[in-house]
Structures are given as structure tokens and as C-alpha cells.
Amino acid sequence: MIASQLLVLASLIYVGALFLVAFLVERRAARGGIGWLRSPLVYTLSLSIYCTAWTFYGAVGYAARSGLEFVTIYLGPTLVFIGWWWFLRKLVRIGKTQRVTSIADLISSRYGKSNLLGVMVTVLAVLSSTPYIALQLQSVTLAFQAFVAGPADGAALPGPDTTALWVAAGLALFTILFGTRNLDANEQHQGVVTAIAVEAAVKLVALLAVGVFVVWGVADGPLDILHRVTAAQRGAWELRPDRWVGLTFLAGVAVFTLPRMFQVLVVENVNERQVATASWAFPLYLFAMSLFVVPIAVVGLDVLPAGANPDLFVLTLPLAMNQGGLAMLAFLGGFSSATSMVIVAAIALSTMVSNHMVMPAWLRFGPRQATLAGDVRRVVLLARRISIAAVLAMGYGYYVLTGGSEALASIGLISFVGAAQVLPAMLGGMFWRGATRAGAATGLGLGLAIWLYALFLPSFGPSGLIPAQVLAAGPWGIDWLRPQAMLGVNGMDPLIHALFWSLTVNTLGFCTVSLLTFPGPMERLQAAHFVNAFDKGPGAAGWSRGAAEAEDLLVMSQRILGPGAAQAFFSAQARAQGIEGFLPEPTPEFLERLERLLSGSVGVATAHAMIAQIAGGASVSVEDLMAVANETAQIMEYSSQLEAKSEELARTARQLREANAKLTQLSHQKDGFLSQISHELRTPMTSIRAFSEILMAGGLNPADAERYAGIIHDESIRLTRLLDDLLDLSVLENGRVSLSETEVSLRALIERAIAAAQPGMMAVERDPAAEAVSVLTDADRLCQVFINVISNARKYCNAPKPRLRIAVRALGDEVQVDFADNGRGIAPESQALIFEKFARLGDQSHAGGAGLGLAICREIMANLGGTIAYLPGQGGAAFRVTLPRRMARAA
Amino acid sequence: MAPRALFLARRSYRLRRLRDAALMLPLLGGFLFLLPVLRGSGDLADEVVYLFVVWPLLILAAFVLSRLLGGRRSEAEPGSGGEPGEGGGR
Known part of the structure; x- marks a missing residue:
């Protein structure tokens, strides 16, 4: 044997x-x-x-x-x-x-x-x-x-x-x-x-x-x-109709x-x-x-x-x-x-x-x-x-x-039932244009699950993955879930039972979900191609144009096939065409052969798309077009984003330039102020020193001594005031000022300010009726603002007959107080600067202040919850003080 | 284009009936293969003989039909014109 x-x-x-x-x-x-x-x-x-x-x-x-x-x-x-x-x-x-x-x-x-x-x-x-x-x-x-x-x-x-x-x-x-x-x-x-x-x-x-x-x-x-x-x-040989x-x-x-x-x-x-x-x-x-x-x-x-x-x-x-x-x-x-x-x-x-x-x-x-x-x-x-x-x-x-140990036939049939789950999706796809992807996925998933549960897993035997008591009584004792008698369908052969249930549920799921969902454009196109497969001639459209660059094709093929194989194929094709070297004419036949060769490595669709990209023309699928459209949309979105970004950049640059100009100007002014303040400090100091030296030398008559001592006193008061102003401004800027609210009448406040500012020969026009407004605010601070504005007008108004108009308007929760003189006003380019610290326009040395007045006013108004602004177009310098009727309590 | 002819030439008509026959053949086969179970329990030897006679007859019919249908197709392919009057399909 x-x-x-x-x-x-x-x-x-x-x-x-x-x-x-x-x-x-x-x-x-x-x-x-x-x-x-x-x-x-x-x-x-x-x-x-x-x-x-x-x-x-x-x-x-x-x-x-x-x-x-x-x-x-x-x-x-x-x-x-x-x-x-x-x-x-x-x-x-x-x-x-x-x-x-x-x-x-x-x-x-x-x-x-x-x-x-x-x-x-x-x-x-x-x-x-x-x-x-x-x-x-x-x-x-x-x-x-x-x-x-x-x-x-x-x-x-x-x-x-x-x-x-x-x-x-x-x-x-x-x-x-x-x-x-x-x-x-x-x-x-x-x-x-x-x-x-x-x-x-x-x-x-x-x-x-x-x-x-x-x-x-x-x-x-x-x-x-x-x-x-x-x-x-x-007996076992009798034909059973169901099987x-x-x-x-x-x-x-x-x-x-x-x-x-x-x-x-x-x-x-x-x-x-x-x-x-x-x-x-x-x-x-x-x-x-x-x-x-x-x-x-x-x-x-x-x-x-x-x-x-x-x-x-x-x-x-x-x-x-x-x-x-x-x-x-x-x-x-x-x-x-x-x-x-x-x-x-x-x-x-x-x-x-x-x-x-x-x-x-x-x-x-x-x-x-x-x-x-x-x-x-x-x-x-x-x-x-x-x-x-x-x-x-x-x-x-x-x-x-x-x-x-099992008989050969029963094992083979398990495979058959599994493979048959593709049937609804396949038949539906070939004969019914309404079949959708979601439907196919649902049907396949359900069929696969039932096949696994009712046939595949039980095939491992009672000691296998599904225990014997689950087979006999169902999972968790639920009778109608028994793998081989689902929904109580008893007496069916287990194989036919699994075939019946898996394909029934598969088909039901496939049809129902297909009816309820809507297919995408790609799906609908493919559906038409499949269902109407005989409407077109046999075979896919061949390569009709020879526009492909043989060298590009070689480069691409080398990446996929490896250099040796690609070069061998190309030179063989070139020889077949009677050409020496590696680059054959891109004839349609050559392109078809190359596509078949490439499809072995990367799949048919990819190979077709790759050659289509290089060969140009030919049939470009909807998918290709959609990919191209996607890319284009992305590029367009990207470039519009770039545009927006560059606009934003330009805006920021403009703002930066403005800020820089302002800073430069302020820096110049600060320099100017420093020399100004040293001058301001030095002038009283010089006179104080000179007069105190004269006093120390003695031998003066009492009247002179008293006069010199008076000068020293005045100068030190001026120094003190300057230092007070600086201190005041610093306190206001840091928001550490303490305010005492009182209910005051604007009219009383304005009268007090005029008295303190001593307008002298300047005429003051008022409307007492409009001034009968009472506000809840810090009266002393507000008065300080008014005094400052009025004395500014007195100092700087250069009209032959200086006149100051004070107008009060109550607007809802706000009160506006306008101070307008008839001088020559403030040049537009300076209007933005007058509220800055140390600002002093021109060389009006007679002003007597250090240029802190309006800066202090602005800080005071901010603390009081109001504003002070320059009001252009009033025939002279004009300031508008706006304040709330009831000062909001600052935290 | 001329409207589709109401009646086909004899040859095209035959071809269409051949297609109909090709479509009917599996239905006939299904019926014949179903008969043994419809008859119920008989002698198994009889069923064996029945099946192994019916089966080759079906194959023979399929052979004839495919020769007629396939033969026409391969004739028509090189000419690429096909038969006139047949272009409408089914």
C-alpha cells in the first residue's frame, strides 16, 4: 500500500x-x-x-x-x-x-x-x-x-x-x-x-x-x-420540502x-x-x-x-x-x-x-x-x-x-448562508434605483448579526461560544430570542431557520431604510449606471486622446511599481512601437495596458483616476469632479481668510501708526514739560534763593525786608500749588480719590466758581432759569472743574471784548454745561492734546500753570461718572461738561 | 429618426422570442426540480432517475439557446452595426 x-x-x-x-x-x-x-x-x-x-x-x-x-x-x-x-x-x-x-x-x-x-x-x-x-x-x-x-x-x-x-x-x-x-x-x-x-x-x-x-x-x-x-x-432519505x-x-x-x-x-x-x-x-x-x-x-x-x-x-x-x-x-x-x-x-x-x-x-x-x-x-x-x-x-x-468532527456538508452550508447576506444589497443595487447606502448598510448589518447569532456561533457546539442553556431557553431565559427558534418559530431546520430569518430581516431593513433615506449625488449616478447597465456599449470608455506625457506616466508608474518593473515595462512597450529608449508614444493601447498593470497594485478605480489626471481628458468621474470642487472650495475659503487677515493687519498697522504718532507727540511734550517744569520750579527757587540771600546779608530797611519776605512767601505758595496739582492728578489717575456726595444746585455751584475764578473784565452770560438744576455729586470737585475752565477762558481768550457764555441743558439723566468764549479757539490739530498732561499750547508763559489743569479736569469728570470734551464750531474755545444727575457710586 | 417600427422583421422577431425562451427556461427548470418534493415519498430510485434525466435535458435546452443567442451576438459584433430594427432593445 x-x-x-x-x-x-x-x-x-x-x-x-x-x-x-x-x-x-x-x-x-x-x-x-x-x-x-x-x-x-x-x-x-x-x-x-x-x-x-x-x-x-x-x-x-x-x-x-x-x-x-x-x-x-x-x-x-x-x-x-x-x-x-x-x-x-x-x-x-x-x-x-x-x-x-x-x-x-x-x-x-x-x-x-x-x-x-x-x-x-x-x-x-x-x-x-x-x-x-x-x-x-x-x-x-x-x-x-x-x-x-x-x-x-x-x-x-x-x-x-x-x-x-x-x-x-x-x-x-x-x-x-x-x-x-x-x-x-x-x-x-x-x-x-x-x-x-x-x-x-x-x-x-x-x-x-x-x-x-x-x-x-x-x-x-x-x-x-x-x-x-x-x-x-x-427514513432519513425522505425529501423534506423546506430544506x-x-x-x-x-x-x-x-x-x-x-x-x-x-x-x-x-x-x-x-x-x-x-x-x-x-x-x-x-x-x-x-x-x-x-x-x-x-x-x-x-x-x-x-x-x-x-x-x-x-x-x-x-x-x-x-x-x-x-x-x-x-x-x-x-x-x-x-x-x-x-x-x-x-x-x-x-x-x-x-x-x-x-x-x-x-x-x-x-x-x-x-x-x-x-x-x-x-x-x-x-x-x-x-x-x-x-x-x-x-x-x-x-x-x-x-x-x-x-x-x-462535524459532517462536511453542514459546515459548507454555514458559509453559504453568510455569503447570501449580500443578496438584497446586490439585487436591489442592480435592479432598483431607490436602493440607498444606508439601506444596504442596515440590511447587511442585520443579516450579519442574525447569521452570527443563529448559525455561526452555535456551530462551535454546545461547549463553544453559545452555551447549551442559551440554545435551549434563549439568552436570559427569553424564550423568543432562542438562536434556533427566533420569535417562537419552532420546528424549522436550524439552517433553514437561520437562512429565513437573516434574509427576511436583511431585506426588510434594506427596503425600509432605502425608502426613508435620500441618496447622495454619487449614489444616484452609480444607481443609474448599475440599473441601466445595458444602455451603454460594452466595456468602459477607452482612452481616446494621446495627450499624456510619457515621462509623467513613467514617474508615476515608478512610484507604484518600483523603478525596475516600470522601466522594463516602458522600454518593452517602446520597443513594440519601434522606438528606442524608455518613452513610448502614449497611444490609447499603451494607456490601457498601463492602466491594467497599475490596477493590479492600487485597484482599478485608482489606476483609472491616476492615468486620467495625467492623460487629461478621457472620462473623469463625478467623484473626481467633486474632489476637485472640494479642493477649489477649500482654496477659495483659504484665500478669503487670507484677505480678511490682511485687512485686519492693515487696520492694526494703521492703529499702531496712529498710536505711535500720538506717543511721539506726547513724548515731545513730556520733554517740553520737563524743561518747562524745571523752569517753573527753578524760577521761584531762584527768586527765593536770591531774596533769602539778600535777607541774610542784612542791613535792609524793614519795608524792603517785608517786601522780599512777601516775594519768598508767594513763590513758595506757587511751588506748593504746583506740587499739589501733580499730587492731585496722581491721586485722581489712580482712582484713589475719595468723593463726598452732596445734593447741590448747579446755579450756586457756577456762581461759586465764577467768584473764585475772578473773570475780571470778561463778561459772563448766563441763563439762571436753565441753571435751576440740582445734581447729586461731589460739589468741591465739580467746582474745581468749573473754576479751571473759567480761568482758562480768562487767561487764553484774546478777544478785545472777552465774553463767556455758560449754558446748562438737562437731558434726561444727564446734565450738559457748556462754557464757550469768543476767542480764537483751539486749532484742530491740538484739540486732541489739550486734555493730556503737561499740555500747554504755544508759548503763553503768562498762563501761570504747569499745563495740568485740563488733565485734572478730565480725571475728575471720569471719577464723577461724566466727561469733559472740547466742543468745536462755537466761534471760540468751548468746553462741554457732561455729568449724570445722580452720580453712580463708584465701587 | 424614423419612429420605431411596429412590427419587426422575421429574423429580429425570432431573436426576441429566443430571448423570451432564455428567460423562461429557468422558470421551467425550477418547476421541474420542485416536482420530486411535490410528489412526496416515493421510491428514491425513481426520483434519482427522474432528476438525472430532466437535468441533462435542461442543459441541452440551455446549450441550444445559448448557441442561437450567443452565435448571433458574436456575428453582430465585428460588423458593429447589429440588425436594423433591433436597436430599441427591450
Whole structure:
């Protein structure tokens, strides 16, 4: 018999041969001679990854357990394919026009390129593929065990978990080598597709060989088989209508929603003629694959001992009949089924993960500028490799968690139900323009949640994530939330129950939210493109103009592909055009090839947009336009902000200039005042000193002495007054002055001020009636202001007949007192200065003050809650004192 | 442009009926595949024979239809003109 080493060796040789096929085909494809690859036959054979190890081994086990029910898994796809005119034709057309790279890309693209939906579908796809990959690991492991355990050759057998781990690791390595060897081959994985087609042929031949052997070698032809079927009739073989219809529907949906099926059906599709052929050829393949399932199952039940695992009849029947070569062929057929499924699934999933999760995250959080050549490519490649390894690791984890004990068929169906959750969003998106992003997200989310709760988590068994009492009585004892009998729907098969509830709630959520929400402009445009996919000619608009600069294209390509690969491609293209060097003519054909090459690294839409930016013209999507509009709006807002800022700056500068001029003026005045005050101080001091020296010298008559002493006294009074003024001003400015409020009549106050100021020969005009106003204020301080103003008028009014008019007006809470003389007034440029300290206009040395009077007045009025201002246009100097009738108590 | 003709030429008419047939075929298939459960419990061997006879017949029908439909398409593609009177689509 066959030793385990030989089995491993055979597998390795087989894998090596596949790799060689893929490698040679890719090399041929690079040279352009791939005409036969576009044949519908290769396409149809590649579709056969629908038939995984589950079909190869599991279908027989399924038939042995449940009779004819296994055939539903192939009837559903048959109906979908012979009905290609309804649905598949449109799906493939949309996939081509929208340059879709995965099922997540399709959904995200339909709903306005929503990344949220892309991520949701990716998560769903990864989760639902996990049991499927576990299934492949399990079947290969079981097959290996069956083979090696058969003959007791004494070799130390690894445990099932170890075998599965080795298989998982080997498949991960194989897929990484296969699927991410060349990033630019992503769009058309010719090598992989051909290898898959070879595997499809191998598994079909293997199963047919075993079938022929069983029917004519073990049994006596078809009639004998039918007799055996009738004889072997069991209760479990009865057809159950709910499962029959439900599973047919489910399989029909899964054949285009499973990520790997979508990959070969839509993404790898080259033209629609392939679909037309596959419409009958793929059902034929399925028919051939299931033709011998019932015979093998029945004969296996008859011939093999009672405890034999029906999942392995395909393998154990030839072994039991001592047909080692046939058994080896069967093993390789099963191995083919498992590897091809895992390879395509991992490629499809890694594309989704890197395009919808890693790249957006990297573009958002990664380095701002991709300055290093080819670093985008490195990130994409690394992301894909890591996600392939992660996907297989998850499959292995699921295998270990579920104990690898369940029948193959039930595991595969869990994946089917998960993948089917995309159906409402997909169908709605293709046939209903009213479907919105929010609706799709709601439906997907609800369907995913129910699938997880009702099917995926319970699949880990009673000791797994959902405890047995929750399964039996519902969470927290809530009966109608039981995972396998929701809302009290009892007696349904758990799988059909989960399918029914998840798709019902999914569809309801999708439709309701779609009806209630309003789609964005991008969504509406995409909706029109999808629903009316046949209104336009086939294929996306090509590059019609050759305006692109070849050098710019080279610079961009180097950043994405790496310098070596980009330069090689460009020089090869240039040679093909008969041009020396690295820069080919940017013909439409060249642009299309370059776009296909780039799309392998950065996704189709991005590649298209990148070339569109450089090539100019061509078709620019609404999204591009919106991005451009956004940018423009930002720039406009920025420049208007700049404008506002510069205006503000100009205003500030003007204010600063004014302040500076004022400060300079004040500084000059201060200088002037300092010399003035030294003069003011020195003049009395000089006379005091001189007269006191004369007095000290003695010998004066008493009259002179008295006169000199009088002068000294006057001068020291003047000094004291000056110092008092300075002190007074300082107190007022610091707000430390104490005010004593009294109720006084303005008339009395003005009379007192006139008496004190001694207007002399100046006539004072008054209106006693108007002056009959009483105010609550500090009478002494207010009087001081009046005295100051009146004596100023007396000093500075230079009219031949000086006259002062005092007018009082009561205005509500305020009282205005105007003092206007008939002199020449104050020049406009000086009006702003007169209230400043030390201000003294001209050289009126006879003024006798230090220029502090009006400054003190201003401070007093501020303390009293009023103002004093110069009043222009009164035919002379005029001041208006405004004060409140009732002084507000300053704090 | 001339208004769309009320009646099509014989060839275009045939093509349209072919499309109708392609649309009806999966409905027929669904019905045929549903029959075994409608019949209820019978001899399993009979159902096996029934299914594995009906199934290839459906595939044969699909083959004929796809040849007729697909053949027309690939003929029309290089000429890029298509058949006159057929441009309106469905």
C-alpha cells in the first residue's frame, strides 16, 4: 500500500506541476500569446472551484446520510446559469463597465463608493469563508488519515491537528507564491486561472474514474445500482420540502455571492461570450460531478463496514478494493478541490482586505507623501500576503475550535448562508434605483448579526461560544430570542431557520431604510449606471486622446511599481512601437495596458483616476469632479481668510501708526514739560534763593525786608500749588480719590466758581432759569472743574471784548454745561492734546500753570461718572461738561 | 429618426422570442426540480432517475439557446452595426 511519505511526495509533485503550469502560462501571457486562455472552456473550468473538497468527498457523505438532498447544492447553480439572461449577463456587464475587483468593490461602488459598505462586505466575506477553509483543511486531513491509517505500517502518525496545521501552512505558502508573485497580474490571474482549470479537469476525471469503477467494477451496472438504492431506502432519505427549496435557493445565491465564485465569475471574466457558453457548460460539469455520487454512496454503504465515515467513501472504496492507483487519483482529485478553492478564496479575500481595509487606513494614517519609489506596491503586497496567512490561520482556528468532527456538508452550508447576506444589497443595487447606502448598510448589518447569532456561533457546539442553556431557553431565559427558534418559530431546520430569518430581516431593513433615506449625488449616478447597465456599449470608455506625457506616466508608474518593473515595462512597450529608449508614444493601447498593470497594485478605480489626471481628458468621474470642487472650495475659503487677515493687519498697522504718532507727540511734550517744569520750579527757587540771600546779608530797611519776605512767601505758595496739582492728578489717575456726595444746585455751584475764578473784565452770560438744576455729586470737585475752565477762558481768550457764555441743558439723566468764549479757539490739530498732561499750547508763559489743569479736569469728570470734551464750531474755545444727575457710586 | 417600427422583421422577431425562451427556461427548470418534493415519498430510485434525466435535458435546452443567442451576438459584433430594427432593445 501507499506510505505516508509517498503520499506527501505525490502531493508535492502535483503542486509543483501546477506551479509550473501557472508560471509558463504567465510567461506566455506576458508575451501576448494568450488567445486560447480567453476560450470559454477555461472560463467554465475555472468556475468549477464551486466544487470544492466538500463536493468531492462531502457530497457522497451527504447522499449517504440524507439521500437525494445533496443534489440541491447543484440544482440551484444550474437554474442560475441556465437563466443567465436574467441576471448573470447583467452582473458580468456591470463588473466589466465598473471595473470591479471584488464583491466588496461591487457593493461599495454601487452605493457611491462607500468604504463603509466595502469594509462590511469584506468582514462578512472573511467570516463566512472561515468555515469553508476549515472544511478544506478537514477534508484533506481526513483523506490523509484514511490513507495512512489503512495499512498499519507502523509509521508514527501525526495527530489530525498537526496534519491540518501543515496543510494550512503549505496552502498559505502556495497561495502567497501563486497569488502575490506578481502584483501586476492581479487583474487577470491567467496563470492561476489555468492552474485552476487543470485542477478542475483532474478532479472531474478522478471522480468519474471512481464512479465508473464503482458502477461497473464493484456493482453490475446502473440497474444494479438502482436496485441497491431501493433496497437501501431509509427514513432519513425522505425529501423534506423546506430544506429542498431552501437549499436550492441558497446554492443558487451562493454561486455568485461567495467571494471566490465572484472572483472567477465576474472579475476574471474576459468577455460575455464566455458567460453564454458557461450557461450550459457549467451545469454540465455540475451534472457530471454529481452523476456518480449516489452510486458511490449506496455501494459504499453496502460494501464497507458499518462504522466507516461516508465522507471518505470516494477514497476508502478503491482502497478497500485494493485499487491503490485509483485511490491515489482520488486523493489528488480531493487535494485539487481543496487547494484550488483555498487559493482563489484567499486571493479574493486578500484583495478585498487590502483594497478596502489596509489601503484606506494606510492612505489616511500612513506617511503623507509616498516619496520612496515603489512603496505603495510594497504595502499592497505585504498586506495581501499577511491577509492570506491570516485567512488561513482563521480557518485553522475554526477547524480546531469545532473539533473537526462535524459532517462536511453542514459546515459548507454555514458559509453559504453568510455569503447570501449580500443578496438584497446586490439585487436591489442592480435592479432598483431607490436602493440607498444606508439601506444596504442596515440590511447587511442585520443579516450579519442574525447569521452570527443563529448559525455561526452555535456551530462551535454546545461547549463553544453559545452555551447549551442559551440554545435551549434563549439568552436570559427569553424564550423568543432562542438562536434556533427566533420569535417562537419552532420546528424549522436550524439552517433553514437561520437562512429565513437573516434574509427576511436583511431585506426588510434594506427596503425600509432605502425608502426613508435620500441618496447622495454619487449614489444616484452609480444607481443609474448599475440599473441601466445595458444602455451603454460594452466595456468602459477607452482612452481616446494621446495627450499624456510619457515621462509623467513613467514617474508615476515608478512610484507604484518600483523603478525596475516600470522601466522594463516602458522600454518593452517602446520597443513594440519601434522606438528606442524608455518613452513610448502614449497611444490609447499603451494607456490601457498601463492602466491594467497599475490596477493590479492600487485597484482599478485608482489606476483609472491616476492615468486620467495625467492623460487629461478621457472620462473623469463625478467623484473626481467633486474632489476637485472640494479642493477649489477649500482654496477659495483659504484665500478669503487670507484677505480678511490682511485687512485686519492693515487696520492694526494703521492703529499702531496712529498710536505711535500720538506717543511721539506726547513724548515731545513730556520733554517740553520737563524743561518747562524745571523752569517753573527753578524760577521761584531762584527768586527765593536770591531774596533769602539778600535777607541774610542784612542791613535792609524793614519795608524792603517785608517786601522780599512777601516775594519768598508767594513763590513758595506757587511751588506748593504746583506740587499739589501733580499730587492731585496722581491721586485722581489712580482712582484713589475719595468723593463726598452732596445734593447741590448747579446755579450756586457756577456762581461759586465764577467768584473764585475772578473773570475780571470778561463778561459772563448766563441763563439762571436753565441753571435751576440740582445734581447729586461731589460739589468741591465739580467746582474745581468749573473754576479751571473759567480761568482758562480768562487767561487764553484774546478777544478785545472777552465774553463767556455758560449754558446748562438737562437731558434726561444727564446734565450738559457748556462754557464757550469768543476767542480764537483751539486749532484742530491740538484739540486732541489739550486734555493730556503737561499740555500747554504755544508759548503763553503768562498762563501761570504747569499745563495740568485740563488733565485734572478730565480725571475728575471720569471719577464723577461724566466727561469733559472740547466742543468745536462755537466761534471760540468751548468746553462741554457732561455729568449724570445722580452720580453712580463708584465701587 | 424614423419612429420605431411596429412590427419587426422575421429574423429580429425570432431573436426576441429566443430571448423570451432564455428567460423562461429557468422558470421551467425550477418547476421541474420542485416536482420530486411535490410528489412526496416515493421510491428514491425513481426520483434519482427522474432528476438525472430532466437535468441533462435542461442543459441541452440551455446549450441550444445559448448557441442561437450567443452565435448571433458574436456575428453582430465585428460588423458593429447589429440588425436594423433591433436597436430599441427591450
